Amino acid sequence: xxxxxxxxxxxxxxxxxxxxxxxxxxxxxxxxxxxxxxxxxxxxxxxxxxxxxxxxxxxxxxxxxxxxxxxxxxxxxxxxxxxxxxxxxxxxxxxxxxxxxxxxxxxxxxxxxxxxxxxxxxxxxxxxxxxxxxxxxxxxxxxxxxxxxxxxxxxxxxxxxxxxxxxxxxxxxxxxxxxxxxxxxxxxxxxxxxxxxxxxxxxxxxxxxxxxxxxxxxxxxxxxxxxxxxxxxxxxxxxxxxxxxxxxxxxxxxxxxxxxxxxxxxxxxxxxxxxxxxxxxxxxxxxxxxxxxxxxxxxxxxxxxxxxxxxxxxxxxxxxxxxxxxxxxxxxxxxxxxxxxxxxxxxxxxxxxxxxxxxxxxxxxxxxxxxxxxxxxxxxxxxxxxxxxxxxxxxxxxxxxx
Amino acid sequence: xxxxxxxxxxxxxxxxxxxxxxxxxxxxxxxxxxxxxxxxxxxxxxxxxxxxxxxxxxxxxxxxxxxxxxxxxxxxxxxxxxxxxxxxxxxxxxxxxxxxxxxxxxxxxxxxxxxxxxxxxxxxxxxxxxxxxxxxxxxxxxxxxxxxxxxxxxxxxxxxxxxxxxxxxxxxxxxxxxxxxxxxxxxxxxxxxxxxxxxxxxxxxxxxxxxxxxxxxxxxxxxxxxxxxxxxxxxxxxxxxxxxxxxxxxxxxxxxxxxxxxxxxxxxxxxxxxxxxxxxxxxxxxxxxxxxxxxxxxxxxxxxxxxxxxxxxxxxxxxxxxxxxxxxxxxxxxxxxxxxxxxxxxxxxxxxxxxxxxxxxxxxxxxxxxxxxxxxxxxxxxxxxxxxxxxxxxxxxxxxxx
Numbered sequence: 001x002x003x004x005x006x007x008x009x010x011x012x013x014x015x016x017x018x019x020x021x022x023x024x025x026x027x028x029x030x031x032x033x034x035x036x037x038x039x040x041x042x043x044x045x046x047x048x049x050x051x052x053x054x055x056x057x058x059x060x061x062x063x064x065x066x067x068x069x070x071x072x073x074x075x076x077x078x079x080x081x082x083x084x085x086x087x088x089x090x091x092x093x094x095x096x097x098x099x100x101x102x103x104x105x106x107x108x109x110x111x112x113x114x115x116x117x118x119x120x121x122x123x124x125x126x127x128x129x130x131x132x133x134x135x136x137x138x139x140x141x142x143x144x145x146x147x148x149x150x151x152x153x154x155x156x157x158x159x160x161x162x163x164x165x166x167x168x169x170x171x172x173x174x175x176x177x178x179x180x181x182x183x184x185x186x187x188x189x190x191x192x193x194x195x196x197x198x199x200x201x202x203x204x205x206x207x208x209x210x211x212x213x214x215x216x217x218x219x220x221x222x223x224x225x226x227x228x229x230x231x232x233x234x235x236x237x238x239x240x241x242x243x244x245x246x247x248x249x250x251x252x253x254x255x256x257x258x259x260x261x262x263x264x265x266x267x268x269x270x271x272x273x274x275x276x277x278x279x280x281x282x283x284x285x286x287x288x289x290x291x292x293x294x295x296x297x298x299x300x301x302x303x304x305x306x307x308x309x310x311x312x313x314x315x316x317x318x319x320x321x322x323x324x325x326x327x328x329x330x331x332x333x334x335x336x337x338x339x340x341x342x343x344x345x346x347x348x349x350x351x352x353x354x355x356x357x358x359x360x361x362x363x364x365x366x367x368x369x370x371x372x373x374x375x376x377x378x379x380x381x382x383x384x385x386x387x388x389x390x391x392x393x394x395x396x397x398x399x400x401x402x
Numbered sequence: 403x404x405x406x407x408x409x410x411x412x413x414x415x416x417x418x419x420x421x422x423x424x425x426x427x428x429x430x431x432x433x434x435x436x437x438x439x440x441x442x443x444x445x446x447x448x449x450x451x452x453x454x455x456x457x458x459x460x461x462x463x464x465x466x467x468x469x470x471x472x473x474x475x476x477x478x479x480x481x482x483x484x485x486x487x488x489x490x491x492x493x494x495x496x497x498x499x500x501x502x503x504x505x506x507x508x509x510x511x512x513x514x515x516x517x518x519x520x521x522x523x524x525x526x527x528x529x530x531x532x533x534x535x536x537x538x539x540x541x542x543x544x545x546x547x548x549x550x551x552x553x554x555x556x557x558x559x560x561x562x563x564x565x566x567x568x569x570x571x572x573x574x575x576x577x578x579x580x581x582x583x584x585x586x587x588x589x590x591x592x593x594x595x596x597x598x599x600x601x602x603x604x605x606x607x608x609x610x611x612x613x614x615x616x617x618x619x620x621x622x623x624x625x626x627x628x629x630x631x632x633x634x635x636x637x638x639x640x641x642x643x644x645x646x647x648x649x650x651x652x653x654x655x656x657x658x659x660x661x662x663x664x665x666x667x668x669x670x671x672x673x674x675x676x677x678x679x680x681x682x683x684x685x686x687x688x689x690x691x692x693x694x695x696x697x698x699x700x701x702x703x704x705x706x707x708x709x710x711x712x713x714x715x716x717x718x719x720x721x722x723x724x725x726x727x728x729x730x731x732x733x734x735x736x737x738x739x740x741x742x743x744x745x746x747x748x749x750x751x752x753x754x755x756x757x758x759x760x761x762x763x764x765x766x767x768x769x770x771x772x773x774x775x776x777x778x779x780x781x782x783x784x785x786x787x788x789x790x791x792x793x794x795x796x797x798x799x800x801x802x803x804x
Contacts, residue, residue, distance in 0.1 A: 029424060033498065051453050095722070114769075118771055119728065364765070
């Protein structure tokens with residue numbers, strides 16, 4: 001019901017607020033040492049979501065999703081995960097409400113990043129490498145290629161199949177959908193109050209975008225204020241140059257998963273069969289953008305920019321060495337865009353207020369930092385050639401007039 | 403000067419408070435879900451230090467140590483680290499004050515736990531596996547045994563040698579010493595205020611003890627209140643059953659390092675040449691206890707208990723699945739003792755208030771959780787036979803009457 005609700009506000013259940021209070025409100029911090037390093041007159045603030053037990057903003061939606069399921073008598077939820085941020089958050093949430101949790105994790109991540117898997121298991125979840133022999137979808141793919149590395153699309157198919165064939169089991173998703181973005185707006189609502197106490201008004205708000213939930217979480221409440229003419233910030237989405245759904249994608253109906261099992265969604269898409277290059281920001285490797293974020297981009301309420309990963313890691317290093325927090329590769333994109341804006345302010349002499357979403361820490365991404373420090377990280381970019389292929393792929397999908 | 407100061411209070415420098423504000427005050431949280439799981443009438447509170455960028459209480463002393471060094475014109479600090487918590491904290495602190503930082507990390511940890519090393523490098527520190535060929539001490543040991551796994555004692559020798567032979571370089575230590583314990587008391591001072599706001603009075607205060615700095619940080623301000631008859635909590639130090647310096651050690655003068663290079667300190671010791679079993683709580687594998695903690699134990703102001711590691715991991719799992727945070731193996735010892743007290747309250751029906759030090763998260767200790775979940779973790783205990791050997795080893799050291 002939340003997915004299609006027309007209500008402007010939906011109360012957060014008491015039990016969810018109670019769990020949130022373990023780490024919320026999250027800190028809003030002025031990056032004074034970064035400002036000094038850059039020599040900018042800008043004032044930079046970051047809203048840090050990495051203090052949650054799972055280390056990112058994802059528990060903001062995992063907790064209500066688990067609670068709603070538990071309170072309606074569901075015994076088990078299933079999901080897929082890539083690098084593991086979302087799987088960890090759902091495992092954590094389920095442990096608090098006594099729900100069974102089963103996660104299909106893309107096999108390459110399952111094998112290469114054992115810590116995220118161990119975190120899920122510590123919270124009591126069952127984790128399967130995907131494809132697995134537990135589902136028809138998994139068995140079919142294993143028969144074709146027993147050594148397949150797996151993909152998010154395959155993992156979704158397996159989790160959805162299990163939910164579809166078990167009455168007491170539901171499927172959960174960690175981004176893209178309307179109700180997920182709704183749950184994340186707790187970030188922006190808190191931030192409005194925190195900035196108010198500091199008597200600060202943001203001129204620019206910056207967040208990274210994969211599926212769109214972190215970005216929407218911080219910015220949607222500010223967009224409400226903007227539409228009411230109470231604030232007038234420039235709002236900027238930052239995506240990976242290797243997976244630029246907003247800046248290079250096509251606005252069209254497309255599937256949410258690779259296999260084409262989900263309902264069609266109108267969104268900026270690189271094509272549901274597009275496989276992004278293996279960049280280090282796993283959370284930004286999604287072919288589509290949340291329909292709500294896509295919609296406001298079309299309305300001109302937000303801007304978007306795509307940044308290659310080496311600039312992001314350079315920015316992340318500057319941030320870690322001045323502000324302390326080692327950021328995940330995803331918010332490193334927001335940091336890179338923030339530094340661009342701050343250096344622009346240095347040129348113009350403007351003392352703008354920049355607000356940035358720092359959606360998680362990089363404790364489990366240190367191997368990526370190693371690659372960058374060694375100098376062996378490469379930039380991977382989306383090409384126009386690929387874009388032509390998307391058009392062909394989308395031409396097969398029935399488009400509905402908006 | 404802080405090491406031998408007779409002042410009751412020493413102000414925290416403005417610049418240090420400024421850095422602390424990135425994550426301080428740390429949260430004081432009531433463990434309501436754990437209470438419910440245990441069915442105890444006790445009220446359990448935990449003071450959580452894992453929200454610091456390095457993930458533990460260690461930056462509380464790394465920041466002032468780096469600041470005092472930087473403000474006196476020192477260009478470089480050196481230290482040793484085992485599993486890496488202390489090395490990470492000092493690397494983080496040095497990055498903020500533009501100090502060079504060089505860390506000698508015990509070779510087994512350097513090879514087996516690459517993430518902590520990568521964290522230090524991300525903050526700009528140089529990390530060497532110890533023994534290294536960069537020092538006389540290291541070269542001598544490598545010549546004897548080129549494949550040695552290294553030890554904390556050897557790593558200390560290397561760092562101290564570098565500091566002793568370079569005028570602009572100082573050596574830093576992360577626990578045991580008086581000034582380190584002093585810096586950590588920010589934890590307890592904050593906690594006194596936080597409990598005051600909640601109108602709660604602790605009946606029992608529990609912290610784990612390795613070198614003693616986390617334990618002292620939380621409890622020393624409460625001991626002041628106890629001595630002034632304003633509070634009367636039972637204060638309990640929890641150590642590893644494999645390294646029980648308080649409960650099984652001898653109170654005598656001993657060296658702080660294995661090689662016998664430091665000044666002698668009067669402390670509870672298992673002998674400076676004692677090598678503890680390879681338990682998973684690396685931070686509790688120290689042969690001696692801080693002289694100040696040893697002193698108040700002798701005065702009867704605190705109690706001590708030693709707990710084997712499997713009980714601690716069982717407790718950590720209960721904690722993670724109710725409160726969310728996955729604890730490091732060291733504070734898992736405090737959690738195990740807290741659960742014992744809470745279950746005792748269940749028997750007696752007493753609604754005691756238990757305050758516990760949760761000094762860090764376990765993000766880099768998940769391999770230990772894996773061992774526990776697989777059922778392959780063993781308890782390792784100190785024996786009376788070992789104790790007899792300590793007496794022989796200590797007999798060689800000149801003892802000074804107190």
